[in-house]
Amino acid sequence: MNIQQALGQASQNLSASSPSAMLDAQILLSFVLQCNTAHLAAWPEKELSKEQQSDYLQLIQQRQQGSPVAHLTGQREFWSLHFFVNNSTLIPRPETETLIEYMLTKFDHRKNLKLLDMGTGTGAIAIAIAKEKPDWQIVASDVSNEALKLAGQNSEYHQISNITFVQSDWFENITSTDFDIIVSNPPYIASDDPHLQQGDVRFEPLSALTSGPEGLDDIKHLCAHAAEHLNNNGWLIVEHGYNQAQQVTDCFTENKFTKIEQQQDLSGHTRMTAARL
Ligand SMILES: C[S@@+](CC[C@H](N)C(=O)[O-])C[C@H]1O[C@@H](n2cnc3c(N)ncnc32)[C@H](O)[C@@H]1O
Incomplete structure (x- = not known):
């Protein structure tokens, strides 16, 4: 053959x-x-x-x-970089590159920023930023030790030296209170969403995907506590579902964030919300 x-x-x-x-x-x-x-x-x-x-x-x-193709090959490309993947966390998605583009554009000329990537998974967001901004100090956290092991492997593969990895249930073990940016692609799918029974997500852990009945529990938690870890004028940036833009905006506003900015994915859905303290 x-x-x-x-x-x-x-x-x-x-x-x-x-x-x-x-x-x-x-x-x-x-x-x-x-x-x-x-x-x-x-x-x-x-x-x-x-x-x-x-x-x-x-x-x-x-x-x-x-089985997802990425699980069969053990790898996936994100931001034109090679990432090892496994079933401990989410396979990086192209729409998450919207967050990278936004940060690189918005903070293009800023030196030595302190960034926290929460729920880092494979390390996709933290590593893509670390490659582009070697002078930034990055902390990348996840609740899953298995995911952190994978992120560490990816960081080593790319010879990254400006990321510190921390095991933490959201802010539990995060001690710094002076981040310039907190970014997260948290779980945001509603726990009874029928899409969970279709395609690649069937093989990804629910802990990386679902977040309560509306999919908003984790985003609400991040919005409520981010201010304790951001410096004055710090930014919170989250990815969310295609139909969650209004609820996420409300959540940011209720928690005293201002200057709300949003970005759409390639299909024209608003998938990212950022706001300043
Ligand atoms: C949607 S995945 C995102 C992974 C990666 N940042 C990306 O964009 O590809 C969400 C990640 O959040 C982590 N996570 C879930 N609950 C968490 C919690 N309570 N504290 C910290 N991380 C959590 C999961 O383990 C998973 O790696």
């Missing part, structure tokens, strides 16, 4: 279960062959060894049963 035949067969097998069958087939084959996807297009007639065929078939079967 050659590359073209393997891809044709696999994408057909995946078409009933995955909305991105051909892309999945390409990513998984390039993972097995340890090459990039451009190589697959350049060498369609290259034969797969028996071992490669068997490894590929096994991955395609796991994907048919729903």
